[in-house]
Amino acid sequence: MQDAPVSTAGSPGYDAAASERSMLSARIRARALEVGFDAVGIAPVRPSDHAEAYARWIAAGMYGEMAYLAREDAVAKRADPALLVPGAKSAVVVAINYHVPDAEHDGRTAVDDPSRGVVARYARNDDYHEVLKERLIGLQDWINDTLVPVGGRAYVDTGAVLERELAQRAGLGWAGKSTMLIQPGRGTYYFLGVVLLDVELAYDEPFAADRCGTCSACVDACPTGALLGRDAAGAPVMDARRCISYLTIELRGPIPRELRPLMGNRVYGCDICQEVCPWNSFADMTSEAAFIPRAGLDGATLIELMAVTQEEFSRRFKNSPVKRTKRRGLLRNVAVALGNCGAPEAVPALARALHDEEPLVRGHAAWALGRIGTEPALEALRAHLAVEDDASVVSEIMASFEN
Numbered sequence: 103m104q105d106a107p108v109s110t111a112g113s114p115g116y117d118a119a120a121s122e123r124s125m126l127s128a129r130i131r132a133r134a135l136e137v138g139f140d141a142v143g144i145a146p147v148r149p150s151d152h153a154e155a156y157a158r159w160i161a162a163g164m165y166g167e168m169a170y171l172a173r174e175d176a177v178a179k180r181a182d183p184a185l186l187v188p189g190a191k192s193a194v195v196v197a198i199n200y201h202v203p204d205a206e207h208d209g210r211t212a213v214d215d216p217s218r219g220v221v222a223r224y225a226r227n228d229d230y231h232e233v234l235k236e237r238l239i240g241l242q243d244w245i246n247d248t249l250v251p252v253g254g255r256a257y258v259d260t261g262a263v264l265e266r267e268l269a270q271r272a273g274l275g276w277a278g279k280s281t282m283l284i285q286p287g288r289g290t291y292y293f294l295g296v297v298l299l300d301v302e303l304a305y306d307e308p309f310a311a312d313r314c315g316t317c318s319a320c321v322d323a324c325p326t327g328a329l330l331g332r333d334a335a336g337a338p339v340m341d342a343r344r345c346i347s348y349l350t351i352e353l354r355g356p357i358p359r360e361l362r363p364l365m366g367n368r369v370y371g372c373d374i375c376q377e378v379c380p381w382n383s384f385a386d387m388t389s390e391a392a393f394i395p396r397a398g399l400d401g402a403t404l405i406e407l408m409a410v411t412q413e414e415f416s417r418r419f420k421n422s423p424v425k426r427t428k429r430r431g432l433l434r435n436v437a438v439a440l441g442n443c444g445a446p447e448a449v450p451a452l453a454r455a456l457h458d459e460e461p462l463v464r465g466h467a468a469w470a471l472g473r474i475g476t477e478p479a480l481e482a483l484r485a486h487l488a489v490e491d492d493a494s495v496v497s498e499i500m501a502s503f504e505n
């Protein structure tokens with residue numbers, strides 16, 4: 103390959119504007135790394151290449167109850183980020199490592215101990231939205247104050263932005279069959295963040311390759327069959343209604359009975375498709391203090407969690423992503439995990455949970471007692487049936503006798 107001719111200021115062919123854009127991009131990249139992001143790429147803002155894939159996903163109803171994903175205005179904004187920030191020209195996409203090891207309890211990690219609850223790695227300390235958003239806003243302010251006056255907006259997760267597509271377009275990696283953005287040499291345990299800016303910058307090459315090859319480890323390992331592989335157009339497809347992350351975090355009501363036995367002891371989120379991904383085999387651990395696990399989140403015993411009061415929930419999960427489920431959501435998930443564990447020692451805790459003020463908790467405790475199925479478990483269900491006045495719980499109890 104021939105080297106491109108070098109042109110310097112004043113020489114014919116010198117493009118001052120292009121040189122300025124390159125300088126801006128280089129300084130933004132350097133600043134993003136300086137403030138603690140692990141990777142950064144810059145992409146042009148233009149209509150999504152994947153809007154049709156997204157529309158197909160919505161039309162198939164695979165978003166479940168996450169209605170915000172299907173709102174007409176939100177779909178339109180995903181298809182064209184310029185609708186979010188008028189005049190947006192560039193997307194600065196950052197990634198930050200949250201990979202943490204599993205702690206051992208009595209010589210085993212919670213993943214290998216069905217009597218303990220597994221909390222997904224991303225949720226074992228502070229809420230990443232706060233951490234990333236603050237840094238991204240700082241980055242945008244720095245660009246405005248130091249480099250060039252800009253308008254724009256920072257997004258982490260909650261905006262109508264296809265973050266993984268922008269990350270791919272900014273050259274960071276590709277979307278694997280797990281649907282996760284995979285960075286070669288880094289893996290998947292990275293949060294993404296985006297700043298849309300109304301200035302032209304120099305852009306990275308999109309990441310064109312699909313390096314999953316013939317691997318399908320994530321599809322094979324997903325316990326609920328949520329990963330459907332690539333569709334005819336090459337888009338990785340997930341039926342979120344079956345994903346444990348959706349079921350334990352986003353779903354507000356009862357977890358479909360047929361999926362409960364498949365969820366194991368994952369009580370908040372799920373990392374299974376990432377745990378089996380070969381691209382994570384050599385991934386570095388994070389050194390970001392906000393993501394180093396704090397005590398009491400991952401690996402607590404399910405019996406202990408089942409007894410958590412509102413006060414204890416607020417204290418233990420303060421500032422952590424887990425607070426999103428509220429106490430009743432977490433206890434719903436814990437009851438399912440106790441049913442899957444099947445240990446008779448859990449019967450007293452579940453029998454007490456039959457008197458919880460939340461019907462959602464009572465209903466799932468009833469399911470778990472039915473799964474355990476010992477005489478004391480069934481006796482607790484019979485005794486409670488006589489006093490239960492919520493129709494949904496009564497129907498859970500009746501169905502539990504048939505487990």
Ligand code: B12
Nearest residue numbers: 152156222259265277281282283293294336337347371372
């Ligand atoms: C809704 C949502 C979920 C839902 C649905 C997930 C899903 N796969 O769609 C649920 C609750 C299940 C979920 C779970 C998780 N999530 Co989530 N989630 C989101 C959110 C808010 C929107 C994603 C979305 O729009 N999904 C709809 C699908 C259709 O879009 P998509 O996944 O972006 O896929 C598009 C591309 O893949 C594109 N595509 C890619 N390659 C190709 C190739 C071709 C040829 C074509 C045509 C298309 C195509 O096609 C799709 C359609 O446009 C994003 C943040 C954001 N604003 O983007 C975080 C986000 C994706 N989640 C994240 C995380 C960390 C998780 C969990 C790991 C949390 C956990 N441990 O429990 C799991 C991972 C599960 C998984 N395997 O994806 C990170 C992922 C980081 C990364 N490296 O990829 C994000 C980016 C949040 C963030 N800011 O860091 N999540």
Ligand code: SF4
Nearest residue numbers: 324345346372374375
């Ligand atoms: S997060 Fe868990 S349930 Fe969801 S797709 Fe991955 S392996 Fe399946």
Ligand code: SF4
Nearest residue numbers: 278279314317320379
């Ligand atoms: S497990 Fe295999 S198929 Fe799945 S995302 Fe990783 S490399 Fe791709």
